[in-house]
Amino acid sequence: MDFNDNEEQARFRSEVKDWLAANAGPKREGLMAGNQENRYQQAVDWYHKRYDAGYSCLTWPKEYGGQGLTQLHQVIWNQEVSNYGEPDEYFVIGIGNCGPALMAYASEEMKKELLPRMARADDIWCQLFSEPGAGSDVAGLSTKATKDGDGWKLNGQKIWTSGAQYSRYGVILTRTDPTVSKYRGLTMFMIDLQQAGVEVKPIKQIDGGAHFNEVFFNDAVVPDSYRLGGVNEGWGAALTVLMNERLANASAAPDGFEDFFNWAKSAELDGKPASEDPIVRDKLATWYSQHAGVKATTFRMITAVSKGGVPGAEGSLGKLVGASMNQDIANFVIDQLDSAGQLTDDESTPYGGHFQSxxxxxxxxRLAGGTDEIMRNIIAEQVLGLPQEPRADKGVPFNEIPSGNTA
Ligand SMILES: Cc1cc2nc3c(=O)[nH]c(=O)nc-3n(C[C@H](O)[C@H](O)[C@H](O)COP(=O)(O)OP(=O)(O)OC[C@H]3O[C@@H](n4cnc5c(N)ncnc54)[C@H](O)[C@@H]3O)c2cc1C
Known part of the structure; x- marks a missing residue:
């Protein structure tokens, strides 16, 4: 692809630059737990402002709250906004993963009602796929949806649901027929999380925050109009969500390089600039080449999508390399900070606690959106053309798989 802007893209970039300079706040380091609530409100306010100025969900059709622009406009926006510090992590899953599923499977009426509210962050959405017994193998899930009059009753448990405590709605994958093979008996729904029969319990993390949750369903009612796709055709609908998750992950997951580069430019080691240290220089070269490779691979995927293709295995490559590098960088800088690396207060720690976070x-x-091993499996099968891993449960009815599930 050509990395230079054409005339229209250059015009858009300059418009975005001006708007961001007037409206966006500067980068702020550190994300330790004490700031989570403020950050959430700041994120909602920022999205309202963005939407009202026409800068939310750029590639979505206008009638659903978007701007009808191209993926390349979105790339330009992402590049420019990355110079500022406005938070958007609460909306990535809703807008990146759930929005496209609604676009593909919800009724016209639902799309017009729900998507603009999602785009403005009036409603936050979450993705209810993983369960205690089904993560990498999400098709092995057991949360049941049973027909009940005109609607459905849901019973079961989800886990690791990012942002459920802030969410009004979720997209949920359920089992509607346990007597057929695991991929065949699934159905996907939208669900209102603020109803009786739904309980959201935040999970406390090692950094003191609570990014994700357990979500329990006890006879929670879902109208049939909230069904996304056909009954027992949920796996196809789930793949739409997972494919878009790949694209969102590839564009949004941190690889840590920019932060490392900034640290190397400003830090001192043994009284000399860190950038003169031979080990730091070696790391800079290694991580820069990985960063550049991930970036080019992501662009290749975005180019394919902008030409009508679907996000492919490139996303897995970017996720695998970027997530490991992000962890290596954080560990390396913490080592260099010596005993200051143990501090975890935003105010007193070097770089606002960024590397501690x-x-x-x-x-x-490395786990979210597919673990390293799952990314390697995808690359092995879809890029290298290696044989599929053996699947002992292939074609076996779900309720006959000896897994301990009782569905
Ligand atoms: C920060 C974070 C946010 C998340 N947000 C969400 C969310 O919003 N919604 C949601 O639904 N889920 C979410 N998840 C869950 C995430 O999708 C799962 O953690 C992930 O898919 C792995 O599933 P698991 O934790 O059950 O691990 P398991 O699937 O039990 O895996 C355990 C280990 O076995 C390995 N393994 C499993 N299968 C294979 C295989 N076939 N070949 C080789 N190795 C294998 C794995 O790589 C891993 O090392 C989130 C997770 C994290 C960490």
């Missing part, structure tokens, strides 16, 4: 979150980033 990064070190505590990095392991989770």
């Amino acid at each position: 990064a070190v505590l979150m990095a392991a989770g980033i």
